[in-house]
Amino acid sequence: MTLLLRNAGLPGSDDVVDVEIADGSIRRIGPRQAHPMADRAIDLGERWLIPGLWDNHVHFSQWAQTARRLDVSAADSAAAVAILVAARAGQMRPGETLIGFGFRDALWPDMPTLGVLDAVSRGISVVLVSGDLHSCWLNSAALAEHGLDGHPTGLLREADAFAVEGAIDTVQDGVLDAWALDAARQAASRGVVGIVDLEMAWNLDVWQRRMGAGADLLRVEFGLYSEHLGRALAQGLRSGAVIPGTQGLLTVGPFKVITDGSLNTRTALCFAEYPGMESGPHSRGVLNVPADELLARMRQAAAAGIRPAVHAIGDHANRLALDAFEQLAAEGTPTHGSIEHAQLLTPTDVHRFATLGVVASVQPEHALDDRDVADRFWAGRTERAFVLGDLLAAGATLAFGSDAPVAPLDPWVSMAAAVGRTKHGRAPWNPEQAVSRQAALAASARGRHRIKVGDVADLAVCEIDPLVASVSDLRRMPVAATLLAGRFTHNTL
Numbered sequence: 251m252t253l254l255l256r257n258a259g260l261p262g263s264d265d266v267v268d269v270e271i272a273d274g275s276i277r278r279i280g281p282r283q284a285h286p287m288a289d290r291a292i293d294l295g296e297r298w299l300i301p302g303l304w305d306n307h308v309h310f311s312q313w314a315q316t317a318r319r320l321d322v323s324a325a326d327s328a329a330a331v332a333i334l335v336a337a338r339a340g341q342m343r344p345g346e347t348l349i350g351f352g353f354r355d356a357l358w359p360d361m362p363t364l365g366v367l368d369a370v371s372r373g374i375s376v377v378l379v380s381g382d383l384h385s386c387w388l389n390s391a392a393l394a395e396h397g398l399d400g401h402p403t404g405l406l407r408e409a410d411a412f413a414v415e416g417a418i419d420t421v422q423d424g425v426l427d428a429w430a431l432d433a434a435r436q437a438a439s440r441g442v443v444g445i446v447d448l449e450m451a452w453n454l455d456v457w458q459r460r461m462g463a464g465a466d467l468l469r470v471e472f473g474l475y476s477e478h479l480g481r482a483l484a485q486g487l488r489s490g491a492v493i494p495g496t497q498g499l500l501t502v503g504p505f506k507v508i509t510d511g512s513l514n515t516r517t518a519l520c521f522a523e524y525p526g527m528e529s530g531p532h533s534r535g536v537l538n539v540p541a542d543e544l545l546a547r548m549r550q551a552a553a554a555g556i557r558p559a560v561h562a563i564g565d566h567a568n569r570l571a572l573d574a575f576e577q578l579a580a581e582g583t584p585t586h587g588s589i590e591h592a593q594l595l596t597p598t599d600v601h602r603f604a605t606l607g608v609v610a611s612v613q614p615e616h617a618l619d620d621r622d623v624a625d626r627f628w629a630g631r632t633e634r635a636f637v638l639g640d641l642l643a644a645g646a647t648l649a650f651g652s653d654a655p656v657a658p659l660d661p662w663v664s665m666a667a668a669v670g671r672t673k674h675g676r677a678p679w680n681p682e683q684a685v686s687r688q689a690a691l692a693a694s695a696r697g698r699h700r701i702k703v704g705d706v707a708d709l710a711v712c713e714i715d716p717l718v719a720s721v722s723d724l725r726r727m728p729v730a731a732t733l734l735a736g737r738f739t740h741n742t743l
Contacts, residue, residue, distance in 0.1 A: 438739040576602070591653075
Protein backbone atom coordinates (compact mmCIF):
# COMPACT_ATOMS: atom_id res chain seq x y z
CA MET A 251 0.00 0.00 0.00
CA THR A 252 1.48 3.32 -1.11
CA LEU A 253 0.18 6.65 0.18
CA LEU A 254 1.17 9.97 -1.33
CA LEU A 255 0.81 13.13 0.77
CA ARG A 256 0.86 15.96 -1.75
CA ASN A 257 1.71 19.62 -1.13
CA ALA A 258 3.07 19.19 2.36
CA GLY A 259 4.67 22.15 4.11
CA LEU A 260 7.83 21.57 6.13
CA PRO A 261 8.08 23.52 9.42
CA GLY A 262 10.41 26.47 9.48
CA SER A 263 10.76 26.69 5.71
CA ASP A 264 8.92 27.66 2.55
CA ASP A 265 9.36 24.19 1.06
CA VAL A 266 6.29 22.42 -0.27
CA VAL A 267 6.91 18.77 -1.06
CA ASP A 268 5.28 15.46 -1.82
CA VAL A 269 5.84 12.71 0.73
CA GLU A 270 5.57 9.11 -0.40
CA ILE A 271 4.80 6.46 2.21
CA ALA A 272 5.25 2.75 1.52
CA ASP A 273 4.95 -0.16 3.94
CA GLY A 274 4.48 2.23 6.85
CA SER A 275 7.64 4.28 6.28
CA ILE A 276 8.60 7.44 4.44
CA ARG A 277 10.12 6.42 1.11
CA ARG A 278 10.52 9.78 -0.61
CA ILE A 279 10.37 13.49 0.16
CA GLY A 280 10.72 15.72 -2.84
CA PRO A 281 9.20 17.87 -5.57
CA ARG A 282 5.77 17.11 -6.90
CA GLN A 283 5.74 14.49 -9.66
CA ALA A 284 3.40 14.81 -12.61
CA HIS A 285 2.40 11.14 -12.66
CA PRO A 286 3.18 9.57 -9.27
CA MET A 287 2.68 5.85 -8.74
CA ALA A 288 0.61 5.58 -5.57
CA ASP A 289 -2.41 3.61 -4.41
CA ARG A 290 -3.85 6.69 -2.76
CA ALA A 291 -3.07 10.39 -2.83
CA ILE A 292 -4.11 13.07 -0.32
CA ASP A 293 -3.57 16.78 -0.91
CA LEU A 294 -2.45 18.50 2.31
CA GLY A 295 -3.01 21.95 0.82
CA GLU A 296 0.36 23.21 2.08
CA ARG A 297 -0.45 22.30 5.66
CA TRP A 298 2.58 21.50 7.80
CA LEU A 299 3.70 17.89 8.18
CA ILE A 300 5.57 17.04 11.37
CA PRO A 301 6.69 13.90 13.21
CA GLY A 302 3.92 12.34 15.30
CA LEU A 303 3.82 13.39 18.94
CA TRP A 304 4.38 11.38 22.11
CA ASP A 305 3.26 11.93 25.68
CA ASN A 306 6.11 10.43 27.67
CA HIS A 307 4.34 10.22 31.03
CA VAL A 308 0.65 9.42 31.47
CA HIS A 309 -1.66 7.46 33.77
CA PHE A 310 -4.01 6.46 31.02
CA SER A 311 -6.79 4.64 32.86
CA GLN A 312 -7.01 7.44 35.40
CA TRP A 313 -7.06 9.97 32.56
CA ALA A 314 -9.89 8.06 30.90
CA GLN A 315 -11.88 8.12 34.15
CA THR A 316 -11.27 11.73 35.13
CA ALA A 317 -14.03 13.21 32.97
CA ARG A 318 -16.53 10.95 34.77
CA ARG A 319 -15.51 12.12 38.24
CA LEU A 320 -16.58 15.22 40.15
CA ASP A 321 -14.28 18.03 39.07
CA VAL A 322 -13.13 20.00 42.12
CA SER A 323 -10.05 21.51 40.49
CA ALA A 324 -11.42 25.08 40.52
CA ALA A 325 -12.13 25.05 44.26
CA ASP A 326 -9.98 27.53 46.17
CA SER A 327 -10.86 26.30 49.67
CA ALA A 328 -12.13 23.29 51.57
CA ALA A 329 -15.43 25.13 51.96
CA ALA A 330 -15.70 25.51 48.18
CA VAL A 331 -15.13 21.78 47.75
CA ALA A 332 -17.85 21.09 50.30
CA ILE A 333 -20.37 23.01 48.20
CA LEU A 334 -19.54 20.87 45.15
CA VAL A 335 -19.70 17.64 47.14
CA ALA A 336 -23.04 18.59 48.70
CA ALA A 337 -24.57 19.26 45.27
CA ARG A 338 -23.40 15.93 43.86
CA ALA A 339 -24.22 13.94 47.00
CA GLY A 340 -27.80 15.18 46.82
CA GLN A 341 -28.16 13.40 43.48
CA MET A 342 -26.81 10.04 44.70
CA ARG A 343 -28.31 7.00 46.42
CA PRO A 344 -27.17 5.54 49.76
CA GLY A 345 -24.38 3.04 49.27
CA GLU A 346 -22.87 4.81 46.27
CA THR A 347 -19.37 6.32 46.31
CA LEU A 348 -18.70 9.85 45.18
CA ILE A 349 -15.28 10.12 43.56
CA GLY A 350 -13.83 13.52 42.82
CA PHE A 351 -10.58 14.71 41.32
CA GLY A 352 -8.37 17.75 41.18
CA PHE A 353 -8.22 19.46 44.57
CA ARG A 354 -5.03 21.40 45.33
CA ASP A 355 -4.96 22.48 48.95
CA ALA A 356 -1.48 23.96 49.36
CA LEU A 357 -2.70 27.56 49.25
CA TRP A 358 -6.15 27.11 50.77
CA PRO A 359 -7.13 29.38 53.68
CA ASP A 360 -8.78 26.43 55.45
CA MET A 361 -7.92 22.79 56.01
CA PRO A 362 -9.38 19.67 54.36
CA THR A 363 -10.83 17.78 57.35
CA LEU A 364 -13.20 14.94 58.12
CA GLY A 365 -15.74 17.33 59.53
CA VAL A 366 -15.96 19.36 56.32
CA LEU A 367 -16.85 16.30 54.20
CA ASP A 368 -18.99 14.52 56.80
CA ALA A 369 -21.20 17.57 57.16
CA VAL A 370 -22.23 17.52 53.47
CA SER A 371 -21.93 13.92 52.29
CA ARG A 372 -25.37 12.67 53.40
CA GLY A 373 -24.00 9.32 54.51
CA ILE A 374 -22.47 8.29 51.19
CA SER A 375 -18.75 7.53 50.83
CA VAL A 376 -16.62 10.36 49.46
CA VAL A 377 -13.12 9.97 48.03
CA LEU A 378 -11.44 13.02 46.51
CA VAL A 379 -8.14 12.55 44.69
CA SER A 380 -5.74 15.47 44.62
CA GLY A 381 -4.69 17.07 41.36
CA ASP A 382 -1.15 15.72 41.79
CA LEU A 383 -2.32 12.15 42.68
CA HIS A 384 -0.22 12.16 45.86
CA SER A 385 -3.04 12.67 48.38
CA CYS A 386 -6.65 11.68 48.91
CA TRP A 387 -9.33 13.27 51.10
CA LEU A 388 -11.93 10.87 52.51
CA ASN A 389 -14.99 11.21 54.69
CA SER A 390 -15.70 8.88 57.61
CA ALA A 391 -17.78 6.44 55.55
CA ALA A 392 -14.99 6.05 53.00
CA LEU A 393 -12.35 5.65 55.71
CA ALA A 394 -14.37 2.81 57.19
CA GLU A 395 -14.71 1.12 53.80
CA HIS A 396 -10.94 1.23 53.31
CA GLY A 397 -10.11 -0.04 56.80
CA LEU A 398 -8.94 3.33 58.04
CA ASP A 399 -11.38 3.97 60.88
CA GLY A 400 -9.99 6.43 63.36
CA HIS A 401 -7.87 8.42 60.95
CA PRO A 402 -7.78 11.91 62.46
CA THR A 403 -8.19 14.07 59.34
CA GLY A 404 -9.21 11.91 56.39
CA LEU A 405 -6.32 13.40 54.38
CA LEU A 406 -4.05 10.57 53.18
CA ARG A 407 -0.68 11.07 51.60
CA GLU A 408 1.72 9.03 49.45
CA ALA A 409 1.49 5.24 49.96
CA ASP A 410 -1.83 5.44 51.81
CA ALA A 411 -3.27 7.61 49.05
CA PHE A 412 -1.96 5.33 46.30
CA ALA A 413 -3.62 2.35 47.97
CA VAL A 414 -6.99 4.10 48.01
CA GLU A 415 -6.59 5.30 44.42
CA GLY A 416 -6.00 1.72 43.35
CA ALA A 417 -8.97 0.46 45.34
CA ILE A 418 -11.45 2.91 43.81
CA ASP A 419 -10.56 1.89 40.25
CA THR A 420 -13.42 -0.60 40.16
CA VAL A 421 -14.90 0.28 36.77
CA GLN A 422 -15.68 -2.87 34.79
CA ASP A 423 -13.09 -3.71 32.13
CA GLY A 424 -15.48 -3.26 29.23
CA VAL A 425 -16.65 0.14 30.45
CA LEU A 426 -13.15 1.38 31.20
CA ASP A 427 -11.85 0.12 27.86
CA ALA A 428 -14.59 2.08 26.08
CA TRP A 429 -13.59 5.20 27.99
CA ALA A 430 -9.94 4.51 27.14
CA LEU A 431 -10.84 4.28 23.46
CA ASP A 432 -12.53 7.68 23.69
CA ALA A 433 -9.40 9.08 25.32
CA ALA A 434 -7.24 7.56 22.60
CA ARG A 435 -9.39 9.16 19.90
CA GLN A 436 -9.01 12.53 21.60
CA ALA A 437 -5.24 12.04 21.85
CA ALA A 438 -5.01 11.13 18.16
CA SER A 439 -6.95 14.28 17.31
CA ARG A 440 -4.11 16.26 18.92
CA GLY A 441 -1.41 14.59 16.80
CA VAL A 442 -0.46 11.97 19.38
CA VAL A 443 0.90 8.69 18.05
CA GLY A 444 2.25 7.20 21.28
CA ILE A 445 2.20 7.27 25.07
CA VAL A 446 4.29 5.96 27.93
CA ASP A 447 1.63 4.59 30.28
CA LEU A 448 2.80 4.65 33.89
CA GLU A 449 -0.49 3.55 35.41
CA MET A 450 0.14 1.81 38.74
CA ALA A 451 -1.11 -1.58 37.58
CA TRP A 452 0.03 -4.65 35.66
CA ASN A 453 -0.46 -2.91 32.32
CA LEU A 454 0.61 -5.76 30.04
CA ASP A 455 -2.71 -7.56 30.45
CA VAL A 456 -4.71 -4.34 30.26
CA TRP A 457 -3.26 -3.27 26.92
CA GLN A 458 -3.23 -6.76 25.44
CA ARG A 459 -6.95 -6.92 26.17
CA ARG A 460 -7.60 -3.50 24.66
CA MET A 461 -5.56 -4.11 21.55
CA GLY A 462 -7.02 -7.57 21.16
CA ALA A 463 -10.42 -5.89 21.01
CA GLY A 464 -9.27 -3.57 18.24
CA ALA A 465 -7.73 -0.54 20.00
CA ASP A 466 -5.15 0.57 17.44
CA LEU A 467 -4.96 4.36 17.66
CA LEU A 468 -1.79 4.68 19.76
CA ARG A 469 1.56 3.10 20.33
CA VAL A 470 1.90 2.24 24.01
CA GLU A 471 4.98 1.67 26.13
CA PHE A 472 3.75 0.27 29.44
CA GLY A 473 5.59 0.85 32.69
CA LEU A 474 6.32 -1.52 35.53
CA TYR A 475 6.41 -0.94 39.29
CA SER A 476 8.28 -2.66 42.10
CA GLU A 477 5.36 -4.96 42.96
CA HIS A 478 5.39 -6.22 39.37
CA LEU A 479 9.14 -6.41 38.78
CA GLY A 480 9.47 -10.07 39.75
CA ARG A 481 6.65 -11.00 37.41
CA ALA A 482 8.23 -9.03 34.58
CA LEU A 483 11.60 -10.68 35.12
CA ALA A 484 10.01 -14.12 35.21
CA GLN A 485 8.44 -13.42 31.81
CA GLY A 486 11.70 -12.15 30.40
CA LEU A 487 10.37 -8.67 29.62
CA ARG A 488 12.91 -6.10 28.47
CA SER A 489 12.41 -2.42 27.72
CA GLY A 490 11.83 -1.91 24.01
CA ALA A 491 10.59 -5.44 23.38
CA VAL A 492 7.45 -5.58 21.24
CA ILE A 493 4.62 -7.71 22.60
CA PRO A 494 3.47 -10.28 20.01
CA GLY A 495 -0.08 -10.10 18.73
CA THR A 496 -0.43 -6.32 19.14
CA GLN A 497 0.39 -5.18 15.57
CA GLY A 498 3.69 -3.85 16.88
CA LEU A 499 1.87 -1.23 18.95
CA LEU A 500 2.59 -2.50 22.48
CA THR A 501 6.12 -2.28 23.86
CA VAL A 502 7.70 -2.90 27.24
CA GLY A 503 8.47 0.46 28.82
CA PRO A 504 10.45 1.49 31.91
CA PHE A 505 10.58 0.40 35.53
CA LYS A 506 9.24 3.25 37.64
CA VAL A 507 10.20 3.97 41.24
CA ILE A 508 8.51 6.80 43.16
CA THR A 509 11.22 8.10 45.47
CA ASP A 510 9.51 11.18 46.90
CA GLY A 511 6.18 13.00 46.86
CA SER A 512 4.97 16.18 45.17
CA LEU A 513 5.10 19.92 45.61
CA ASN A 514 1.39 20.60 46.18
CA THR A 515 1.20 17.83 48.79
CA ARG A 516 4.44 19.21 50.31
CA THR A 517 6.05 15.79 50.22
CA ALA A 518 8.69 16.41 47.53
CA LEU A 519 12.00 15.70 49.27
CA CYS A 520 14.04 18.90 49.56
CA PHE A 521 17.24 20.01 51.26
CA ALA A 522 15.45 22.98 52.84
CA GLU A 523 12.38 22.86 55.05
CA TYR A 524 8.92 23.84 53.85
CA PRO A 525 7.82 27.17 55.33
CA GLY A 526 5.32 26.64 58.14
CA MET A 527 6.22 22.93 58.49
CA GLU A 528 9.46 23.31 60.42
CA SER A 529 8.17 21.50 63.50
CA GLY A 530 6.63 18.58 61.63
CA PRO A 531 8.09 15.09 61.13
CA HIS A 532 8.30 15.58 57.36
CA SER A 533 9.41 19.20 57.25
CA ARG A 534 11.62 18.54 54.22
CA GLY A 535 9.23 16.18 52.44
CA VAL A 536 8.99 12.41 52.26
CA LEU A 537 11.49 9.81 51.10
CA ASN A 538 9.37 6.90 49.89
CA VAL A 539 12.31 4.65 48.99
CA PRO A 540 15.62 4.77 50.90
CA ALA A 541 18.72 5.37 48.79
CA ASP A 542 20.16 1.87 49.22
CA GLU A 543 16.85 0.27 48.32
CA LEU A 544 16.49 2.52 45.28
CA LEU A 545 19.92 1.47 44.06
CA ALA A 546 19.13 -2.21 44.58
CA ARG A 547 15.86 -1.99 42.65
CA MET A 548 17.43 -0.06 39.79
CA ARG A 549 20.34 -2.50 39.63
CA GLN A 550 18.00 -5.48 39.44
CA ALA A 551 15.91 -3.94 36.67
CA ALA A 552 18.82 -2.60 34.64
CA ALA A 553 20.67 -5.91 34.78
CA ALA A 554 17.62 -7.51 33.14
CA GLY A 555 17.43 -4.88 30.41
CA ILE A 556 14.61 -2.82 31.93
CA ARG A 557 15.45 0.86 32.05
CA PRO A 558 14.75 2.73 35.30
CA ALA A 559 12.44 5.75 35.37
CA VAL A 560 12.84 7.41 38.76
CA HIS A 561 10.19 9.80 40.07
CA ALA A 562 12.06 12.65 41.76
CA ILE A 563 10.64 16.14 42.32
CA GLY A 564 12.54 17.77 45.20
CA ASP A 565 16.21 18.72 44.88
CA HIS A 566 17.27 16.16 47.50
CA ALA A 567 15.32 13.39 45.76
CA ASN A 568 16.93 14.30 42.44
CA ARG A 569 20.37 14.20 44.04
CA LEU A 570 19.73 10.69 45.38
CA ALA A 571 18.38 9.50 42.03
CA LEU A 572 21.37 10.85 40.13
CA ASP A 573 23.70 9.30 42.71
CA ALA A 574 22.09 5.92 42.02
CA PHE A 575 22.49 6.34 38.26
CA GLU A 576 26.12 7.34 38.81
CA GLN A 577 26.79 4.27 40.94
CA LEU A 578 25.31 1.97 38.31
CA ALA A 579 27.46 3.61 35.67
CA ALA A 580 30.53 3.07 37.86
CA GLU A 581 29.58 -0.60 38.13
CA GLY A 582 29.37 -0.84 34.35
CA THR A 583 25.61 -1.39 34.31
CA PRO A 584 24.04 0.50 31.39
CA THR A 585 20.66 2.01 32.27
CA HIS A 586 19.59 4.52 29.56
CA GLY A 587 17.14 5.68 32.21
CA SER A 588 15.22 8.81 33.07
CA ILE A 589 14.24 10.97 35.99
CA GLU A 590 10.53 11.71 35.91
CA HIS A 591 9.61 15.32 36.79
CA ALA A 592 13.02 16.72 37.90
CA GLN A 593 11.24 19.84 39.16
CA LEU A 594 13.77 21.30 41.61
CA LEU A 595 17.49 20.90 40.91
CA THR A 596 20.78 22.23 42.23
CA PRO A 597 23.05 23.77 39.56
CA THR A 598 25.54 20.94 39.97
CA ASP A 599 22.90 18.30 39.39
CA VAL A 600 21.62 19.99 36.24
CA HIS A 601 24.89 19.11 34.52
CA ARG A 602 24.86 15.52 35.75
CA PHE A 603 21.90 14.63 33.52
CA ALA A 604 24.01 14.99 30.37
CA THR A 605 27.13 13.51 31.94
CA LEU A 606 25.26 10.37 33.02
CA GLY A 607 23.02 10.17 29.96
CA VAL A 608 19.88 10.43 32.10
CA VAL A 609 16.82 11.74 30.26
CA ALA A 610 14.95 14.58 31.94
CA SER A 611 11.34 13.45 31.50
CA VAL A 612 9.53 16.65 32.39
CA GLN A 613 6.01 18.10 32.34
CA PRO A 614 6.22 21.80 31.39
CA GLU A 615 2.57 22.55 32.20
CA HIS A 616 3.26 21.69 35.85
CA ALA A 617 5.44 24.79 36.07
CA LEU A 618 2.45 26.98 35.30
CA ASP A 619 0.01 25.05 37.49
CA ASP A 620 2.44 25.05 40.43
CA ARG A 621 4.05 28.47 40.12
CA ASP A 622 2.17 30.04 43.04
CA VAL A 623 2.74 27.01 45.27
CA ALA A 624 6.44 27.05 44.34
CA ASP A 625 6.72 30.76 45.06
CA ARG A 626 5.44 30.09 48.57
CA PHE A 627 6.93 26.73 49.52
CA TRP A 628 10.12 26.94 47.47
CA ALA A 629 10.59 30.63 48.19
CA GLY A 630 14.08 31.82 47.27
CA ARG A 631 14.68 28.70 45.17
CA THR A 632 12.33 29.04 42.22
CA GLU A 633 15.18 30.05 39.93
CA ARG A 634 16.09 26.35 40.27
CA ALA A 635 12.57 25.09 39.55
CA PHE A 636 11.50 23.65 36.19
CA VAL A 637 14.84 24.64 34.66
CA LEU A 638 14.18 23.37 31.15
CA GLY A 639 16.44 25.94 29.53
CA ASP A 640 19.36 25.11 31.83
CA LEU A 641 18.93 21.37 31.26
CA LEU A 642 18.95 21.86 27.50
CA ALA A 643 21.95 24.19 27.63
CA ALA A 644 23.81 21.60 29.70
CA GLY A 645 23.29 19.01 26.98
CA ALA A 646 20.54 16.98 28.63
CA THR A 647 17.88 15.20 26.59
CA LEU A 648 14.36 16.46 27.34
CA ALA A 649 11.26 14.30 26.96
CA PHE A 650 7.95 16.08 27.46
CA GLY A 651 4.85 14.58 29.00
CA SER A 652 1.67 15.58 30.80
CA ASP A 653 1.40 13.24 33.79
CA ALA A 654 -2.28 13.07 32.77
CA PRO A 655 -4.65 13.43 34.55
CA VAL A 656 -2.46 15.93 36.44
CA ALA A 657 -2.34 17.98 33.21
CA PRO A 658 -4.17 17.39 29.93
CA LEU A 659 -2.89 14.67 27.61
CA ASP A 660 -2.04 17.18 24.90
CA PRO A 661 1.59 17.72 23.79
CA TRP A 662 0.69 21.15 22.38
CA VAL A 663 -0.14 22.28 25.91
CA SER A 664 3.29 21.06 27.05
CA MET A 665 5.05 22.77 24.14
CA ALA A 666 3.25 26.07 24.74
CA ALA A 667 4.16 25.96 28.43
CA ALA A 668 7.82 25.25 27.66
CA VAL A 669 8.09 27.99 25.06
CA GLY A 670 6.04 30.70 26.73
CA ARG A 671 6.19 29.88 30.46
CA THR A 672 2.75 31.46 30.81
CA LYS A 673 -0.99 30.94 30.47
CA HIS A 674 -4.19 32.81 31.33
CA GLY A 675 -2.50 36.09 30.40
CA ARG A 676 -0.09 36.08 33.35
CA ALA A 677 3.46 37.36 33.08
CA PRO A 678 5.91 34.60 32.10
CA TRP A 679 7.33 32.77 35.10
CA ASN A 680 11.13 32.55 35.10
CA PRO A 681 11.15 33.18 31.34
CA GLU A 682 14.90 32.59 31.14
CA GLN A 683 14.07 28.88 31.38
CA ALA A 684 11.99 28.88 28.18
CA VAL A 685 13.09 26.69 25.28
CA SER A 686 12.80 27.19 21.54
CA ARG A 687 9.89 25.90 19.50
CA GLN A 688 12.21 23.50 17.73
CA ALA A 689 13.46 22.09 21.03
CA ALA A 690 9.92 21.78 22.36
CA LEU A 691 8.78 19.90 19.26
CA ALA A 692 11.76 17.57 19.45
CA ALA A 693 11.05 16.87 23.13
CA SER A 694 7.51 15.90 22.13
CA ALA A 695 8.47 13.81 19.10
CA ARG A 696 11.22 11.49 20.28
CA GLY A 697 14.00 13.90 19.39
CA ARG A 698 12.70 14.84 15.92
CA HIS A 699 11.48 18.23 14.74
CA ARG A 700 11.42 17.40 11.04
CA ILE A 701 10.51 14.35 8.98
CA LYS A 702 13.09 12.45 6.96
CA VAL A 703 13.29 9.54 4.54
CA GLY A 704 13.37 6.21 6.33
CA ASP A 705 11.29 7.37 9.29
CA VAL A 706 8.31 5.31 10.33
CA ALA A 707 5.35 7.28 9.01
CA ASP A 708 4.03 8.36 12.40
CA LEU A 709 2.98 11.87 11.43
CA ALA A 710 0.76 14.82 12.24
CA VAL A 711 -0.62 17.49 9.92
CA CYS A 712 -0.94 20.98 11.40
CA GLU A 713 -2.83 24.06 10.26
CA ILE A 714 -0.11 26.40 11.61
CA ASP A 715 3.66 26.11 11.33
CA PRO A 716 4.70 25.07 14.87
CA LEU A 717 8.14 26.65 14.49
CA VAL A 718 6.71 30.15 14.04
CA ALA A 719 3.35 29.84 15.85
CA SER A 720 2.54 32.16 18.72
CA VAL A 721 2.40 30.63 22.18
CA SER A 722 -1.40 30.85 22.19
CA ASP A 723 -1.52 29.21 18.75
CA LEU A 724 0.72 26.43 19.99
CA ARG A 725 -1.59 25.75 22.90
CA ARG A 726 -4.67 25.47 20.67
CA MET A 727 -2.88 24.07 17.58
CA PRO A 728 -5.45 22.79 15.04
CA VAL A 729 -4.46 19.29 13.90
CA ALA A 730 -5.94 18.24 10.57
CA ALA A 731 -4.73 14.64 10.56
CA THR A 732 -2.64 12.06 12.38
CA LEU A 733 -1.06 8.96 10.87
CA LEU A 734 0.33 5.86 12.52
CA ALA A 735 2.70 3.97 10.22
CA GLY A 736 0.96 5.66 7.30
CA ARG A 737 -2.55 4.80 8.52
CA PHE A 738 -4.91 7.63 9.44
CA THR A 739 -5.98 7.62 13.08
CA HIS A 740 -7.48 11.12 12.79
CA ASN A 741 -8.47 12.86 9.58
CA THR A 742 -10.39 16.06 8.84
CA LEU A 743 -8.75 16.72 5.47
